[in-house]
Amino acid sequence: MRAAPATSTGREIVEGLRIVAPAALGYVPLGIAFGLLVAQSNLPWWMAPALSLTAYSGSAELLLVGLASAGTPLATIAVTTFLVNSRHVFYAFSFPLKAVRGPGARLYSMYALVDEAYALTVARPQGWTHTRLLAMQVALQSTWVASGLVGVGTGSLLPGRIEGLDFALCAMFITLALDAARTRAEVPSVLLAGLAMILAWFLAPGQWLLTSLGVFVGLLCLRHLWVRAGSWRTRDEGGQVRS
Incomplete structure (x- = not known):
C-alpha cells in the first residue's frame, strides 16, 4: 500500500466521510428495520445499541434478535454468531491495518472491520491514512447505532406490530446470496x-x-x-x- 501524501487532520476526516457517505446512507433503512425488530420482539430498547456496540455486524445482530427472542440457548447463539462472522477473519489479509497507529486505534479498527468498511478499502486500495480510515469506520458505526435508536423509538410509538418485519433478516440474506451468485x-x-x-x-x-x-x-x-x-x-x- 502506497502512503498518502501528508495533509491536515481535518481534511483527512472530511475525505473519510466523503468516501463513506454512500455506504453510511445505506445503513439507515436497515438500521431502522433492526431497531423496529428489537422493539417488536419483546426485548428491552437498550438491546439495539448494546448489540450494535458489542456485536457490531448487521447480519449477526439481526440474527441475534431472532435467536434471543426465541429463547435460544447461549451456547447455540455463540456458535452461530461465530460461524456467521467468521468471514471477517479473511478480510484482515488485505485490509490496510498498517496505516492505523497505536494499539488502541488498531484494536478498534479490527473490531469495526465490517463488510462495508472492507469493500470500501478494496475499491480504493491506496491512499488510506490513520485518520481517514478511522473516520470512515467511526462514521459507519455511528450511523448504524443512530439508525437503530431511531428504529427503537419509532417502534415504541407504533400502536401495533408491523407484520412481516421479522422477514428482514431472511430478505437480506437472500439478497446477499443472489449478489454473490x-x-x-x-x-x-x-x-x-x-x-x-x-x-x-x-x-x-x-x-x-x-x-x-x-x-x-x-x-x-x-x-x-x-x-x-x-x-x-x-x-x-x-x-x-x-x-
Whole structure:
C-alpha cells in the first residue's frame, strides 16, 4: 500500500466521510428495520445499541434478535454468531491495518472491520491514512447505532406490530446470496448451501440453522480441496505435454 501524501487532520476526516457517505446512507433503512425488530420482539430498547456496540455486524445482530427472542440457548447463539462472522477473519489479509497507529486505534479498527468498511478499502486500495480510515469506520458505526435508536423509538410509538418485519433478516440474506451468485462459478456454492440446509433439516431438525452452517462450511472446504486437486492435475498434465 502506497502512503498518502501528508495533509491536515481535518481534511483527512472530511475525505473519510466523503468516501463513506454512500455506504453510511445505506445503513439507515436497515438500521431502522433492526431497531423496529428489537422493539417488536419483546426485548428491552437498550438491546439495539448494546448489540450494535458489542456485536457490531448487521447480519449477526439481526440474527441475534431472532435467536434471543426465541429463547435460544447461549451456547447455540455463540456458535452461530461465530460461524456467521467468521468471514471477517479473511478480510484482515488485505485490509490496510498498517496505516492505523497505536494499539488502541488498531484494536478498534479490527473490531469495526465490517463488510462495508472492507469493500470500501478494496475499491480504493491506496491512499488510506490513520485518520481517514478511522473516520470512515467511526462514521459507519455511528450511523448504524443512530439508525437503530431511531428504529427503537419509532417502534415504541407504533400502536401495533408491523407484520412481516421479522422477514428482514431472511430478505437480506437472500439478497446477499443472489449478489454473490452472479457468475456460473458461484453456482456450486449456492447448491451446496441448499444441500447443507436439507441435510441439517433431517439430521438435526431442532438445531437445523446451526447444523446447516457447520455442514455448509465443511462442504465448502471439500469443494476447495477438490478445486485445488483439479488445478494440480491440470498443471501436471500440462507439464507432461510440454516435456
